[in-house]
Amino acid sequence: MTDSGIADQINAVHRQVRDAGTGRGPARSIVMRRTFDAGIDDVWDACTDAERLGRWFLPVTGELRLGGRYQLEGNAGGEVLRCEPPRLLRVSWGMGEPGAGGSSEVEVRLAPDGDGRTLFELEHASVVDPEFWDTYGPGATGVGWDLGLTGLGPYLAEGAAFDRAAHQAWSESPAARDFLVASSAAWGRANEAYGTPAGTAAAMTSATTDFYAPPPTTTGE
Template identity: 30%
Template sequence: MSVRPTGRVFPTATGADLVIERSFQAPIEDVWASVSEPDRLARWFGRWSGEAGPGKYVMLQLGFEKDASPCRVLIESCRPPTHLAVCMKDDHGDWRLELTLEQRGDTTQLRFVQHLTDPGLVGDTGPGWEYYLDMLIAAHGGQPLPDFANYYPAQREYFASQIVAQQVAGADG
């Protein structure tokens, strides 16, 4: 099975932003619950524990990564049901992530952003976030979860080529 990548990479003053969007035929509060409640988040990403709130840390145990150690997640901003920004550190580096939800009629639009200080990593991280956001879609809809093998390494070149194209455009500018 081939899964088409949808993410885009945009240069920033400090690196690059990986941006991926998804749409849900559901109310914003329901989608918010899927990304913020421990039991619902565990269905597609991992389970968190602790006292949540802006400026506080929770512990996150990823549910679909082999041998993943729990990691501390700083909640930088939380404005239910529209915005969540977190920073986490694990064995693979620092992760600055944002989710923004917007209700548009009967549809909720999710915008995911990973702020990358090293844009060269997008070839490895982009496919993973495509996978996790498709896991969210599947878990939210009660559908079978996708297989990571359909995302990585198949999508690696797509994401890596966006960085190369930006570098070439920057050199020409």
């Protein structure tokens, strides 16, 4: 992904931070909204079919049906809470054993957006530890989703020609670090729009950037 490609990817997404709720109480949400050049059935299938999801996101196991449990390889797992093809999917989202950790839910909403296009919206609502939020703000979750979703657009455009290995190699490259820095800054702007004072939002952005994209190490003699 070139510098212009990074800018296009960042600018294609509308980011929002808002108060929300989960089954376990008040929460904060990060919301990401963008349009893909693919039909709604194709986008839905790419996000809910285990084989296709594994091509651009992460391998997944489990029962991908209402009430079923899923597990993303090396990442989160949970329960399918709502499934209304091809428009709405909501899952619980947690690390470790079922029921462990905090309360978190992810909802994907799809809607037709003109001829052959789909409006994609992802909302991740979490009951966040106040100290953690005060340190990192929304970028702790938002930057991870920005990176995770970088493969969806190319996969929808390229289909079977999509090179997962090449995409994985890019995610570990210096260009990916530039993308993470730009994503963190974008979530900092969304944080300010949410009402966080500029100085506080800037400190959160700095902490998030240092976590996801620490400065390259240099070795001296």
